[in-house]
Amino acid sequence: MYKVFVGDKPIILTTQVEExxxxxxxxxxxxxxVKVIRKLNTTSLKEARLIHKNPDKLLKKFLKKLPNVIAGGGKVYNEDGDILFIYRNDKWDLPKGKAERHETIEQTAIREVTEETGVAGLQITKPLDTTYHIFKRNGQYKIKITHWFEMKTNFSGNLYAQEEEGITKVSWLNTNETHEALQNSYANIKLLV
Incomplete structure (x- = not known):
């Protein structure tokens, strides 16, 4: 089973037909x-389920339905165990961005975290789940596939919000602050954190 989010509403990819x-x-x-996305966006429908009998083909067949955008991002911890968050589009988020040609997804994740927050000295400690969400750009729906990595750093310099990317704030959040920030975040980020 996979979850692909349209806003905070999931499209569930599954082999199970339920009532x-x-x-x-x-x-x-x-x-x-596109009709399913519009229905999720404009009605009280809570989720959509896309059914296919072969679990091994679920994701592959789904990803062929729309153009894909590959991205990398980080759940970054400092020495105090705080998590690095960005504030963009009136929501708390984790830093991430689109892959460039000729870079590995790990290089993308580290580059994007540094560009969006100013944090350097990043070290990947382990891969995390890959998330999927649908967004609309220039009138066309696309699927963003974000490969996430847990990272650590001993960076203690100033944080820098990449304003040209719409980021208005960058903060290290402790456990309580993280819990509060997740009340105003995205479904994918809640799953990761």
Missing amino acids: ETNFRNYLLNTVNL
Whole structure:
């Protein structure tokens, strides 16, 4: 099973057909994905489920439905165990961004965290889950596939918000502050943190 978010509403990729309550079932092979996205955005529908009999083909078939954007990002810890957050579009988020040609996804994640926050000396400690969400750019829906990594740093310099990316604040948040920030964050980020 996979979850792909449209805003905070999930599209569940699954092999299980369940009785519809506050969600709708669709066959992955024949679904009009744009219609499903619009329905999630404009109705009280809580989620959509795309069904395919082969669990090994679920994600692959889904990702062919829309253009993909590959991104890398970091859940970064400092020496105090605080997590690095950015504030963009009136929500708390983790730093991430689009992969450039000829760089590994790990290089993308480190570059993007540094560019968006000013934090240097990043070291990847382990890979985290990959998240999926649908966004609209220039009138076209796309699927962002974000590869996340846990990172650590002993950086103690000034934080820098990359304003041209719409970031208005960068902060190290302790456990209580993180819990509070997640009340105003994205579903994918809540799953990661």
